[in-house]
Amino acid sequence: MKLLKVSGILLLSSSLLFGCANTDKTSKQEGDKETKNTHSMALDGVTKEYREYAIGQIEEFVKATEAFTTAVKNGELDKAKALYGPARMYYERAEPIAEVFGDLDPKIDAREGEVSEAEWGGYHRIEKGLWIENTTKGYETFAEQLMKDVNLLRAKVDTVEVTPDLLITGAVDLLNEVSTSKVTGEEDRYSHTDLYDFAANVEGAEKIYQLLTPALKKKDEQVSKEIQARFDDVYGLLNQHKKGDGYKLYTELTKAQVKELSQAIDALAEPLSQIGIVTEAS
Amino acid sequence: MTNNSNSLDPLIEKRLSRRDILKTAGIGGVGVILGASGLGGILSINESKASTTETNGEVVPFYGKHQSGITTKTQNHVYFVSLDVSTSKKEDLVKLFKNWTNAAALLTKGKAMGELSGNEFLPPKDTGEAAGLSASNLTITFGVGPSLFIKDNQDRFGLKHKKPKELADLPKFPLDALEEDWTGGDLCIQACADDLQVAFHAVRNLIRIARGKATLRWAQTGFQRTKQADPKNETPRNLFGFKDGTVGPDVNSEKQMNQHVWVQPGDGPNWLVNGSYLVVRRIQMFIEVWDRTNLREQENTFGRSRDSGAPLGQKDEFDKLDFNHKKENGEDYIPANSHVRLSHGDGSQQILRRAYSYSNGMDVKTGSFDAGLLFKCFQRTPSKQFIPIQNRLAKMDKLNEYTIHRGSAIFACLPGTKQGGFIGETLFN
Numbered sequence: 001m002k003l004l005k006v007s008g009i010l011l012l013s014s015s016l017l018f019g020c021a022n023t024d025k026t027s028k029q030e031g032d033k034e035t036k037n038t039h040s041m042a043l044d045g046v047t048k049e050y051r052e053y054a055i056g057q058i059e060e061f062v063k064a065t066e067a068f069t070t071a072v073k074n075g076e077l078d079k080a081k082a083l084y085g086p087a088r089m090y091y092e093r094a095e096p097i098a099e100v101f102g103d104l105d106p107k108i109d110a111r112e113g114e115v116s117e118a119e120w121g122g123y124h125r126i127e128k129g130l131w132i133e134n135t136t137k138g139y140e141t142f143a144e145q146l147m148k149d150v151n152l153l154r155a156k157v158d159t160v161e162v163t164p165d166l167l168i169t170g171a172v173d174l175l176n177e178v179s180t181s182k183v184t185g186e187e188d189r190y191s192h193t194d195l196y197d198f199a200a201n202v203e204g205a206e207k208i209y210q211l212l213t214p215a216l217k218k219k220d221e222q223v224s225k226e227i228q229a230r231f232d233d234v235y236g237l238l239n240q241h242k243k244g245d246g247y248k249l250y251t252e253l254t255k256a257q258v259k260e261l262s263q264a265i266d267a268l269a270e271p272l273s274q275i276g277i278v279t280e281a282s
Numbered sequence: 283m284t285n286n287s288n289s290l291d292p293l294i295e296k297r298l299s300r301r302d303i304l305k306t307a308g309i310g311g312v313g314v315i316l317g318a319s320g321l322g323g324i325l326s327i328n329e330s331k332a333s334t335t336e337t338n339g340e341v342v343p344f345y346g347k348h349q350s351g352i353t354t355k356t357q358n359h360v361y362f363v364s365l366d367v368s369t370s371k372k373e374d375l376v377k378l379f380k381n382w383t384n385a386a387a388l389l390t391k392g393k394a395m396g397e398l399s400g401n402e403f404l405p406p407k408d409t410g411e412a413a414g415l416s417a418s419n420l421t422i423t424f425g426v427g428p429s430l431f432i433k434d435n436q437d438r439f440g441l442k443h444k445k446p447k448e449l450a451d452l453p454k455f456p457l458d459a460l461e462e463d464w465t466g467g468d469l470c471i472q473a474c475a476d477d478l479q480v481a482f483h484a485v486r487n488l489i490r491i492a493r494g495k496a497t498l499r500w501a502q503t504g505f506q507r508t509k510q511a512d513p514k515n516e517t518p519r520n521l522f523g524f525k526d527g528t529v530g531p532d533v534n535s536e537k538q539m540n541q542h543v544w545v546q547p548g549d550g551p552n553w554l555v556n557g558s559y560l561v562v563r564r565i566q567m568f569i570e571v572w573d574r575t576n577l578r579e580q581e582n583t584f585g586r587s588r589d590s591g592a593p594l595g596q597k598d599e600f601d602k603l604d605f606n607h608k609k610e611n612g613e614d615y616i617p618a619n620s621h622v623r624l625s626h627g628d629g630s631q632q633i634l635r636r637a638y639s640y641s642n643g644m645d646v647k648t649g650s651f652d653a654g655l656l657f658k659c660f661q662r663t664p665s666k667q668f669i670p671i672q673n674r675l676a677k678m679d680k681l682n683e684y685t686i687h688r689g690s691a692i693f694a695c696l697p698g699t700k701q702g703g704f705i706g707e708t709l710f711n
Contacts, residue, residue: 165403168403226494229494230494233494263497263498266497267368267493267494267497268494270490270493271493271494273404273405274404274405276403277403279401
């Protein structure tokens with residue numbers, strides 16, 4: 001299959017051998033370099049497809065942010081509130097890419113306390129205004145700045161180099177995001193729209209899984225099946241919490257339901273962490 | 283690719299291809315390259331590594347007629363977990379027990395859960411925190427709870443007809459203050475070891491294997507004074523300062539064990555023969571209240587001398603309990619509502635205790651210690667052993683002023699198995 005060129009994989013194995021022997025620094029470095037090259041070659045098709053997907057999500061994110069920030073600037077409080085959760089989903093799906101820009105991510109997505117008060121802007125700053133102060137007034141400039149940053153993100157995304165490594169670690173990282181901040185209800189602490197972000201992270205991880213599925217099936221059909229079954233479990237739970245087009249507020253969930261979601265993510269992320277086997281020789 | 287039903291899960295066992303290069307760096311930084319394929323190769327490496335720990339006398343055999351961790355000399359620490367089964371398929375459950383058996387056989391020998399893969403894009407198979415540590419007398423004991431058989435009136439895995447009558451939720455005892463968070467469970471794992479990190483490592487890796495099939499319901503660690511701190515191996519003291527566990531059946535007597543601990547043919551369904559019932563109670567102690575209780579009251583509560591552990595009115599810890607012994611004024615030396623007297627009853631009910639103290643930091647509601655006893659006992663017939671004893675205690679025990687039962691569970695600890703078999707085979711086959 002064109003996704004996996006055996007020759008490339010052989011080079012990968014030998015680079016690990018060098019790393020393992022750990023006697024010659026130069027050969028180790030050369031090995032690392034080769035690893036990278038062969039990977040890009042081997043999973044070229046997949047990384048290209050993922051790049052398109054991620055850019056597509058960011059493009060949608062630009063549009064959704066446009067609508068959201070316009071509502072804020074126009075003083076349309078209810079409309080802004082309604083647009084907040086769904087708009088963020090595009091960003092959350094593409095998080096492995098969006099996060100590459102260490103300077104922009106905090107500007108767009110920092111939660112209170114993660115940056116100094118003076119620097120704090122972006123989605124969560126406006127969220128606090130909308131839900132805690134119940135107003136758009138005074139948040140117009142934040143909306144303006146957010147739009148600028150998101151446009152900048154769109155421009156920069158074209159420069160991202162999507163590597164297999166980014167995909168493999170990105171899939172699990174998306175779920176780790178869920179485990180560490182969504183499950184706790186810390187992400188959208190004022191609006192309690194955490195389930196939107198939750199679902200989007202899972203969808204983003206699933207996209208990567210789907211792209212790697214043909215390669216994964218060749219390696220280990222069993223693991224692939226297991227991952228699919230666990231995705232189904234998570235969606236099964238998420239669907240129980242749907243409300244209209246969106247999701248219930250996080251605060252409407254019982255403690256038992258939160259625990260159930262959290263454990264379902266763990267059950268999914270464990271086999272998903274095996275997708276790295278696509279880099280191995282067959 | 284991983285169709286071998288007797289082997290570990292894809293997560294811990296992976297087919298080794300010829301080109302796979304194993305990098306074992308973790309322990310001692312030795313690089314080993316293995317060209318052969320198959321699990322046998324891995325085992326043989328581990329075998330040679332583990333032989334040193336076995337000569338240390340710190341390995342408790344995992345395989346046998348009975349599970350270890352029941353009559354095994356009590357180790358310094360316990361990590362106990364209760365689990366909910368999340369899968370609805372019996373085949374998943376069987377696979378889980380097979381994987382657990384293989385994993386437990388490795389862990390109890392002080393071995394890692396698998397070779398370190400040469401692929402840096404995969405998480406390591408073993409979580410690593412026990413690398414280089416001895417087996418520390420680790421035992422891993424598995425049990426099944428009543429809810430595995432029937433839950434919400436559902437015969438979940440077609441096992442309903444196999445449920446022993448004795449495997450029933452414990453009755454509500456007077457003064458019980460059970461909390462859902464500390465109660466029940468479909469399965470249990472008791473990991474005992476002389477090192478808490480070794481016990482934690484075992485449980486962590488077993489739970490990791492179970493992901494997608496079972497989830498944690500509750501977990502509690504427990505401790506005793508260590509062997510190091512008590513070279514004379516005296517009866518351990520509980521957190522009230524009293525010797526705890528002086529009386530009990532003799533684990534070295536097969537006759538007594540068969541009489542009081544191991545389920546015998548004819549007792550109930552045959553799958554549990556050579557297994558045992560485990561009752562767990564999480565008992566919080568009101569440490570602060572106890573500490574302001576005068577010594578006489580404390581000793582009357584237990585019915586024993588705090589210092590020597592001797593029954594009141596007697597000299598030595600192991601003196602036979604004499605409930606007829608009276609003071610000059612006609613009062614009993616050992617009060618009728620004392621703990622030792624009520625636990626003893628007429629002496630016919632015996633349980634094999636395996637209790638540990640626990641300490642969970644602070645009770646956030648009250649600011650007092652959340653500490654107490656993780657009481658565990660093994661027995662052949664709960665309805666004739668723990669239940670009547672606890673009924674007496676719950677009604678009258680003076681100790682009830684200072685303790686409260688927060689958690690409770692009962693499990694049938696499965697019989698042991700031979701190499702090649704698996705824990706649970708008698709139940710699931």
